[in-house]
Amino acid sequence: MNGMVTRIQHFFQGYAFGVCTMLGELLGVATSSIRLFFIYASFITFGSPVILYLVIAFAMNLRKHWRRRNPVWDY
Numbered sequence: 001m002n003g004m005v006t007r008i009q010h011f012f013q014g015y016a017f018g019v020c021t022m023l024g025e026l027l028g029v030a031t032s033s034i035r036l037f038f039i040y041a042s043f044i045t046f047g048s049p050v051i052l053y054l055v056i057a058f059a060m061n062l063r064k065h066w067r068r069r070n071p072v073w074d075y
Helices: 002-027 031-045 048-067
Strands: none
Touching: 002 031, 002 048, 031 048
16 A cells, blocks of 8 residues: 555646646746745645646646657557
8 A cells, every 4th residue: 555655646746847847847936935925825726826836747748748759650
């Protein structure tokens, strides 16, 4: 049971840190500053930045799957 909890924790941490890292590289800002922004904004606006954060994570996941497509003639 403990191993499953650890795998779930690593899965969510990988996606959570990936969004902040991608935004930091795109905007040229430190990743820790972006994480703090999401935390503070979530407290101030009662969770609406969390929704934005999840949308960005979903878009990153879709983009990763689109890049991984194999051409038809490779089968």
